[in-house]
Amino acid sequence: MNAGMTEPGEAVRDPESVSKFVESFAAQLVEAGMQRMPARVFAALLSSDSGALTSAELGEQLQVSPAAVSGAVRYLAQQHMVSREREPGSRRERYRVHSNQWYEAVTNRDAVLRRWEHTLREGVDSLGARTPAGRRLAETLAFFEFLEAELAAMMERWRVHREELFGEL
Amino acid sequence: MNAGMTEPGEAVRDPESVSKFVESFAAQLVEAGMQRMPARVFAALLSSDSGALTSAELGEQLQVSPAAVSGAVRYLAQQHMVSREREPGSRRERYRVHSNQWYEAVTNRDAVLRRWEHTLREGVDSLGARTPAGRRLAETLAFFEFLEAELAAMMERWRVHREELFGEL
DNA sequence: CCTTAACTTCACAAGTTTGTGAAAGTACCG
DNA sequence: CGGTACTTTCACAAACTTGTGAAGTTAAGG
Numbered sequence: 429m430n431a432g433m434t435e436p437g438e439a440v441r442d443p444e445s446v447s448k449f450v451e452s453f454a455a456q457l458v459e460a461g462m463q464r465m466p467a468r469v470f471a472a473l474l475s476s477d478s479g480a481l482t483s484a485e486l487g488e489q490l491q492v493s494p495a496a497v498s499g500a501v502r503y504l505a506q507q508h509m510v511s512r513e514r515e516p517g518s519r520r521e522r523y524r525v526h527s528n529q530w531y532e533a534v535t536n537r538d539a540v541l542r543r544w545e546h547t548l549r550e551g552v553d554s555l556g557a558r559t560p561a562g563r564r565l566a567e568t569l570a571f572f573e574f575l576e577a578e579l580a581a582m583m584e585r586w587r588v589h590r591e592e593l594f595g596e597l
Numbered sequence: 598m599n600a601g602m603t604e605p606g607e608a609v610r611d612p613e614s615v616s617k618f619v620e621s622f623a624a625q626l627v628e629a630g631m632q633r634m635p636a637r638v639f640a641a642l643l644s645s646d647s648g649a650l651t652s653a654e655l656g657e658q659l660q661v662s663p664a665a666v667s668g669a670v671r672y673l674a675q676q677h678m679v680s681r682e683r684e685p686g687s688r689r690e691r692y693r694v695h696s697n698q699w700y701e702a703v704t705n706r707d708a709v710l711r712r713w714e715h716t717l718r719e720g721v722d723s724l725g726a727r728t729p730a731g732r733r734l735a736e737t738l739a740f741f742e743f744l745e746a747e748l749a750a751m752m753e754r755w756r757v758h759r760e761e762l763f764g765e766l
Numbered sequence: 767c768c769t770t771a772a773c774t775t776c777a778c779a780a781g782t783t784t785g786t787g788a789a790a791g792t793a794c795c796g
Numbered sequence: 797c798g799g800t801a802c803t804t805t806c807a808c809a810a811a812c813t814t815g816t817g818a819a820g821t822t823a824a825g826g
Binding site: 441442445446448449452453456460461474475476477478479525527528531543544547548550551554555556559560561563564565567568570571574575578582585586589590593594 | 618625737747763
């Protein structure tokens with residue numbers, strides 16, 4: 429650890445090791461199903477001090493075209509993982525990650541869960557609720573319903589725990 | 598609902614509506630990041646009455662080659678979402694889904710979570726724990742650590758709840 | 767209003783993924 | 797041990813994805 433050999437306490441931002449982190453983190457997001465470019469953009473935002481970068485900054489840091497940044501940001505905004513803000517007095521836009529908002533977005537996937545449940549319900553219907561397969565699906569459905577409730581409660585607990593650790597928003 | 602127009606209670610397995618379910622469910626697994634073929638194979642297994650199918654049965658139902666089935670099953674077995682069993686007295690293999698085992702496999706992703714945490718810890722190190730970015734990562738890390746503990750506890754509660762709903766294993 | 771900085775859209779080329787047929791490998795069974 | 801019934805591996809073609817440059821659009825500022 430502390431491979432940069434800097435004295436602890438110093439806030440020297442070594443671009444190379446930052447980039448290394450960005451790429452590792454992005455790789456894990458990709459592994460978890462996110463597309464490559466949104467993952468890289470998101471990781472870059474997450475590890476910026478201001479929490480917000482312009483399109484040009486992102487393009488330079490990641491060595492990609494404005495078009496790529498544009499597409500990635502559109503996706504991230506749709507997923508509520510970043511928000512866009514216009515810099516006043518400039519035609520430049522900045523993309524911001526609200527540190528906690530992003531994992532809230534990932535866990536608050538009510539709509540997604542609801543669709544899974546809907547599909548499963550249809551499955552139980554077409555297989556017949558009393559067939560072995562129907563029962564198997566019904567159990568899966570019950571699990572998802574349970575999950576949905578638990579996730580909400582868990583995020584509530586997290587907010588409390590978070591405040592203990594880091595204080596007010 | 599009950600689009601098949603069969604009297605309730607009847608266990609008529611309409612191959613077409615089953616296939617429709619298989620494809621919808623598979624599509625959702627794909628959306629969640631699983632590869633296409635493993636998703637289809639898994640959905641087919643999940644909606645089979647026996648909970649187990651041979652390679653030939655899967656190939657026929659899904660209209661794919663034995664090679665495709667082989668690859669898909671290898672992946673699913675690695676993820677512990679199906680298990681393989683040799684039929685005694687035959688050289689045929691069957692692939693089985695243990696109704697509850699599969700979502701246990703999906704939620705028991707300790708190793709995966711651990712790797713995220715490791716990456717985040719490195720990130721905090723290279724950004725500096727007292728920088729804004731470092732603090733942001735530290736919060737994300739704390740969230741993952743919290744998640745890890747919560748997930749385990751949640752699955753414990755689910756097992757109890759499940760037993761209430763469906764009885765013993 | 768015109769200029770211009772910045773973002774977005776689009777057609778396409780490069781790269782990657784996916785499923786196939788054919789050949790090779792395994793292991794039951796006589 | 798040889799035959800055969802499966803399964804797996806492999807090289808490749810088709811289909812899809814991804815990022816680019818260039819043209820198009822928007823709106824800030826003169």
